[in-house]
Amino acid sequence: MKVKARPVCLDSERSILIGILERNLPELPHARRSEWLYDKNPAGNAWSWFAIEESLPSPIGVATVVPRFMWVGESLKLCGQVADFAIDPGYRSLGPAMLLQKATFDPVNRGLLAFCYDCPPDDRGMSTFRRMGMEANCRMRRFARPLRVERRLGEKLASKKLVSITALFGNLALRLLPTRRHSASGIKVSVHEGRFGAEFTELDRNVRGGNLIRSRRSAEDLNWRFRDDPLNQYQVLTAHRGGELVGYAVVSLGEQDAYVLDLFSRSVAEVGPSLLDAVVEHVHDRKIQSVHALCADGSEMSGLLRSVRFSGREISARIVAYAKVETEAHAFLHGSPKWSFTRMDLMA
Amino acid sequence: MIETNTITVRLKEFILQKFPLAKKQGLKGSDRMLDTGIIDSLGVLDLVGFVEREYSIEVSDEELTPENFQSLDALTAFVQTKSANGSGPRA
Numbered sequence: 501m502k503v504k505a506r507p508v509c510l511d512s513e514r515s516i517l518i519g520i521l522e523r524n525l526p527e528l529p530h531a532r533r534s535e536w537l538y539d540k541n542p543a544g545n546a547w548s549w550f551a552i553e554e555s556l557p558s559p560i561g562v563a564t565v566v567p568r569f570m571w572v573g574e575s576l577k578l579c580g581q582v583a584d585f586a587i588d589p590g591y592r593s594l595g596p597a598m599l600l601q602k603a604t605f606d607p608v609n610r611g612l613l614a615f616c617y618d619c620p621p622d623d624r625g626m627s628t629f630r631r632m633g634m635e636a637n638c639r640m641r642r643f644a645r646p647l648r649v650e651r652r653l654g655e656k657l658a659s660k661k662l663v664s665i666t667a668l669f670g671n672l673a674l675r676l677l678p679t680r681r682h683s684a685s686g687i688k689v690s691v692h693e694g695r696f697g698a699e700f701t702e703l704d705r706n707v708r709g710g711n712l713i714r715s716r717r718s719a720e721d722l723n724w725r726f727r728d729d730p731l732n733q734y735q736v737l738t739a740h741r742g743g744e745l746v747g748y749a750v751v752s753l754g755e756q757d758a759y760v761l762d763l764f765s766r767s768v769a770e771v772g773p774s775l776l777d778a779v780v781e782h783v784h785d786r787k788i789q790s791v792h793a794l795c796a797d798g799s800e801m802s803g804l805l806r807s808v809r810f811s812g813r814e815i816s817a818r819i820v821a822y823a824k825v826e827t828e829a830h831a832f833l834h835g836s837p838k839w840s841f842t843r844m845d846l847m848a
Numbered sequence: 849m850i851e852t853n854t855i856t857v858r859l860k861e862f863i864l865q866k867f868p869l870a871k872k873q874g875l876k877g878s879d880r881m882l883d884t885g886i887i888d889s890l891g892v893l894d895l896v897g898f899v900e901r902e903y904s905i906e907v908s909d910e911e912l913t914p915e916n917f918q919s920l921d922a923l924t925a926f927v928q929t930k931s932a933n934g935s936g937p938r939a
């Protein structure tokens with residue numbers, strides 16, 4: 501038995517790729533998101549590789565790299581995120597995964613990408629990297645702020661009536677908990693309907709530098725990510741001061757939970773609290789039990805979240821980045837950069 | 849060359865101790881460990897570390913195949929072949 505990795509022809513082999521994803525990652529409607537994710541991305545088309553076993557007619561695994569424009573310090577670089585990594589159960593002996601993981605480094609080694617990153621959610625996902633002697637560059641922690649208590653009470657109390665009555669008091673208590681109101685001077689937060697425009701591109705251009713790694717957030721990027729996504733709808737809250745866009749938050753609403761997918765601002769410490777207050781107000785009447793956010797451990801955002809009554813929970817993902825040695829990107833990655841990553845950066 | 853039975857016993861001991869599903873279900877020599885989820889990729893990594901330490905062998909990426917890691921019997925045969933080709937077990 502000989503397993504090899506080879507590039508996928510996305511024009512002629514798309515259905516085979518989708519077939520592997522559907523049988524291994526059945527929770528996502530892959531066919532519906534394929535064109536958007538692989539072909540419509542403003543950063544460019546995706547690259548994919550199959551793991552093939554020579555004696556079998558069909559591939560036994562697949563991996564993809566989706567390009568992303570990223571600000572790496574002062575420079576805008578084309579980078580990539582590993583996505584849609586799947587291997588049939590009988591072939592999870594690490595070897596095929598190693599082949600595919602190394603294949604995802606190919607665009608980096610060829611100089612097409614400055615670096616690529618993967619986001620293993622757990623230790624199991626780290627196995628290929630550990631084998632290669634690579635460790636996580638940063639860890640992403642989930643934060644949560646409870647808004648209502650029905651769900652928690654429902655787990656502990658059998659009687660629905662008792663849950664309802666107790667929840668009245670619990671919800672009121674959560675609502676009345678002393679919170680510092682964050683109405684930073686002159687900032688007006690409002691719901692942003694419709695597509696992202698030039699002011700978002702302008703804001704993105706004005707926020708960069710230092711030792712920071714973050715995704716580019718041009719209007720084109722944001723429209724693709726949040727307005728053209730065929731599977732999900734998102735709500736956007738903007739913060740303006742004197743008519744100028746100074747920050748925004750993107751929120752996804754589930755049945756009982758809301759997720760802050762991105763929060764971006766010229767000054768997170770100044771504008772962030774007002775935006776998060778507005779997010780909480782925005783979702784409060786929708787029976788949302790908790791608001792969740794994800795950010796790099798120890799980042800400025802994690803401090804902001806704690807300051808507005810979010811509590812740190814588990815590590816939800818690790819970021820492992822690969823850059824070719826003796827390149828600018830490699831030096832940057834090994835210079836202890838600040839990863840300004842949010843949940844958005846983990847979404848494929 | 850190390851006896852097959854000695855290798856099997858030692859490997860089985862490690863697998864039962866390390867992987868809860870193997871301990872729960874029991875483990876026969878021919879049981880398919882990858883298909884059934886007894887070991888996953890992280891488990892393979894642990895197993896590789898164990899056999900490399902225990903038998904002073906080096907396992908290459910190309911050898912991390914289902915053929916070698918699918919069952920206790922397959923793993924035993926792999927370790928025996930590697931030991932015979934390379935250095936012996938640690939004293």
